[in-house]
Amino acid sequence: MYKEKDISIDFLGIHLDSPFVLSASPATDEMEMAYNGLKEGWAGVILKTTSIEENVVNLKNPMMSSFGSMSEKVVGLGNIDLISKYHINDIEERVRYLKKEFPNKIIAASIMGAKKEDWQSLVLRLKKAGADLIECSFSCPQGSMGEEAGKMLAQSI
Secondary structure, eight states: OOOOOOOOEEETTEEESSSOEEOSSGGGTSHHHHHHHHHTTOSEEEEEEEOOTTSOOOOOSSSEEEEEOTTOOEEEEEEOOOSOSSOHHHHHHHHHHHHHHOTTSEEEEEEOOSSHHHHHHHHHHHHHHTOSEEEEOOSSGGGTSSTTTTSSGGGGO
């Protein structure tokens, strides 16, 4: 029998049971998947990147694109799944629910905005909802939001 090891860590002053947190991804876009991840022992979740309600989200499928070599064989896959179909109002509810169900787990959310006021609004709303951390998705809006998105995106924030 193996002796159980303490793999807990402290990150930015926050204690985690382990260093394993589900990232902002398709795995955290649906409430059931985020809930089940926490139930199965993940230390936390970062809910998939959200935006303000006024942002129109037109998801394209498939969410993966391939790239190849000269021989046209698939060399790798790229994820083009940049943002959730769920807006901040849904994510606020999820943060509140998950914090109630899992008070000792890290509940975070990822955000994306087109302008400074959007970013500020998203942060304030998630803070009020009880999010432990907020991930600002500065590197991923290149395909969908903002003026010259992805190019020096944070310079005006």
